[in-house]
Amino acid sequence: MQERLDSLVRQLIEIDELFGDGQGALSARLPGAAARAARMRWLSFAGPLVAAAVLGFLMVRAPTLERPAAAAQRVPVSIARSAEHGPTQRINRFQSCADEDAYAMVVFRAWSSECDCIRWRLHEFADGSVLARLSAGGGLEFELAYTGDPPNVEQMVLLAVARRAADLPSAPDASESFLECLDLSLPPELPGASQQNSPAAVLACVPNDVYIVPHAFFPEPAP
């Protein structure tokens, strides 16, 4: 329920960002909101002037500035989940939607009975590959079935996305190192633990041209 409330509040914040004039916005109720609003009004006036001045300065200096590679490579990808209960397992169906051609790997956390802990694993698609092609405007669907996971373990599914297949650690050696890096960066935890900083830690395990689309959730308890 907490996750649901967070998600709904996030939607309210987005409504305010998209449509609000700031008067009735929820964030206007925060301490210091009046000062922030004043700063924003000042910035909306002074910002363009400052930007023009900086641009003029840079044009005179003719510097060799480059856009950060990671920002230049980013492909918009969304991910959504629906859950279904089978007799012995919970099936989580994921659907992602990309707007440009890209490649993706699915990494997820799951309970491992070998160590009685949570470990990272790579999802294998129907053809046995760990790499999927996302076509512009198209979707990628995959399912993860959880069997023995305690329901209060926070699950984390990550899409590692890159424009070029070669940038993703999909070869056997590379994927093994990738998973090892994840397990070391995010040590296995006990049930009930939550790892809110997972995406940041995952970024340390992938090359610059790869970025991460995270999706965290708590599995619904069996009916």
Added chain:
Amino acid sequence: MRADRQSVNAPRASTAIDAAVAKGDHDAFHQRHARFAPGIRRFFLRRLATNVEMADELSQQTWAELWRVIEDRRFDPQRAAFSTLAYAIAGHVWLRHCRASSGRTESGELPQRPDPLDFAVALQQAELLHALRACVDRQSGPGALEPLERQVVLESAAGRTERELARRLGLSPSSVHARKAAAHKKLRRCLEAKGFGEESVEQISQRLE
């Protein structure tokens, strides 16, 4: 004096327009279009980044669907503001787009006629969001959020971790956690009093995934 007048009159004018829209008033609907169209477009551009053409197409679909809701007299401004309804419909148009994208034809074309939207779910979502806003926004009375609780709820929903919030607010992480739990409890009770028990919140949320 002028500031007081503006803050009192602005919501009233907005409510009056919403009431006229609910009755199918074309002019009021055009006013709403002029006011909210840029926001709807931004909603899709956030999700589609550089594909401006598709963002415009989905924005148009959203306005067409919104008009259908108005024509069917399903919009009740007492239960959801027009902006909240517009957001909910845009969300459903986006979900439909994502689902249709995975069913593209071999030539890469999207289906000509999109599936009809499930208005009931969109309306339920808008009403739930409207109720939650009232709960978060309530300034006084039993069950109202304290300013610090409101801040924790808003900032943690916006992505701040409890540790970050603790640093910002000068509290211990456990204290932030306790504040958040207390705030969520109040919000759950408030929603329940407005007819949205845990089960219905869960149901509506699941249908949006």
